[in-house]
Amino acid sequence: MITFETLCVRVGGVPAEEIQHWIDSEWLRPEGTRGHYLFREIDEARAILIRELRHDLGVNEEGVPIVLSLLDQLYASRRQMLRLREALSIPRENELRSKLRGLLAMMPD
Structure with a gap:
C-alpha cells in the first residue's frame, strides 16, 4: 500500500489537486479517508491510465x-x-x- 503523496510522485506530471479530483469523481477508489488515503498497486496502475487518457490521448x-x-x-x-x-x-x-x-x-x- 502506498500513500497519496507517493502516488502523486509515481504518477508524475499531475498536480495533487487533479488526483484528488479523480478520487472525488470516483475514478480512483483508495482505502481510507481524505488525508489518509492508501492505494494498492492496481490503484497506481489506474491512476497512470487516467493520466494517459487525459494528458496523452486528450480524453475529455x-x-x-x-x-x-x-x-x-x-x-x-x-x-x-x-x-x-x-x-x-x-x-x-x-x-x-x-x-x-x-x-x-x-x-x-
Missing part, C-alpha cells in the same frame, strides 16, 4: 468514466473467461463440460 472529462467503465467490463469478462477455462480443464468429464468445450472451440480468438 466526460469521456474518462466511459472509458474506465468499458475497461472494467473488459477485465471482468476476461477474469470470468479465465475461471471458465480453469473449470473446463478439470479432468472429469460430463455432458455440460463437453458442450461448453465444443462451443468455446467454435468461437474465434
Whole structure:
C-alpha cells in the first residue's frame, strides 16, 4: 500500500489537486479517508491510465468514466473467461463440460 503523496510522485506530471479530483469523481477508489488515503498497486496502475487518457490521448472529462467503465467490463469478462477455462480443464468429464468445450472451440480468438 502506498500513500497519496507517493502516488502523486509515481504518477508524475499531475498536480495533487487533479488526483484528488479523480478520487472525488470516483475514478480512483483508495482505502481510507481524505488525508489518509492508501492505494494498492492496481490503484497506481489506474491512476497512470487516467493520466494517459487525459494528458496523452486528450480524453475529455466526460469521456474518462466511459472509458474506465468499458475497461472494467473488459477485465471482468476476461477474469470470468479465465475461471471458465480453469473449470473446463478439470479432468472429469460430463455432458455440460463437453458442450461448453465444443462451443468455446467454435468461437474465434
